[in-house]
Amino acid sequence: MDMKASLTKFTEITNQQFQENSFKNLFCTVEDQFHFNSTTVKAIQLLDGQLNNLSSEDKEALLLDYINGFVRTFYQIDPYTNFSNEDKSIMKQIYLLLLRDIINKFPIEKIEKRHYERIRWLIKKTNPAIYQINNNSNIKAKHFVCAEYSSAFQLDLLSIDKRFLIEPILDIGCGKHGYLVEYFRAQHLEAYGIDCLKKNSHYFYNCNWLEFSYGHKKWGTIISHLSFNSHFLHHYLQNNGLDIVYAQTYMRILESLIPGGSWIYTPAVPFIENLLPLEEYIVNRTWIGADFYKTIITKL
Secondary structure, X not given: OOHHHHHHHHHHHHHHHHHHHOOEOOOOOOOOOOOOOHHHHXXXXXXXXXHHHOOHHHHHHHHHHHXXXXXXXXXXXXXXXXXXXXXXXXXXXXXXXXXXXXXXXOOHHHHHHHHHHHHHHHHHHHOHHHHHHHOOOOOEOOOOOOOOOOHHHHHHHOOOOHHHOOOOEEEEOOOOOOHHHHHHHHOOOOEEEEEOOOOOOOOEEEOOOXXXXXXXXXXXXXXXXXXXXXXXXXXXXXXXXXXXXHHHHHHHHHHOEEEEEEEEEEOOOHHHHOOOOOOOEEEEEEEEEOOEEEEEEEEO
């Protein structure tokens, strides 16, 4: 098997390993469930002897696939997980250390033990809440339901009429498929989306919404349905420090609106909406069911 085919196969197997580990509790106190499956072991044996011959391009491709798989796996279990660009750099180093251990021909048991110890250290450092809620005897990790909604559902729930939207449009947390952005694009509207699970393209940005460069007086309409503000509310109630970063980003998003532009979102976050200066913003909060409110903020 040539190198390109080997790398493709190894990427497929890595993704299978991520999927197999998906709902296991990384911090289970009674049983260590994290081991390489037989297919992963074979893949390691397949790469053994070839790693030193990897081009920098091939190595970067492997690293990117690993990081994307890593992030995707944790977000699948807990959408409130937060990984910064710095965290992704650490993921890259963890994977490079894994490749180094393979090159050094360590026993499989030692390779996997060292690898998962590094991952546990990373999660405890970057997302301590995951450790806190899973440091117990449960063999399954605590997970939260997260769904991606159709464009029709979002337009109806948010009462959005595309005829009155000001361009350009930004969907924060557009989801893996970017349904709303694709709909707007099909209607010949200039729309963009950001999401940590979406691949980069002409109008989609793979990024952490806390680190995205929103710009200044750039967007006519910003939409975030059960995404940014749900996370803001979650971290505010947890009082874990990340709520401060969310508050700062919230203000950066408002500053990125053009005069007359609007940010439409759910759920409402009155603890910060009520502090906005009335001479700069109009805040409209609408009840849309149960204790669920939609907010439209218009920049004056």
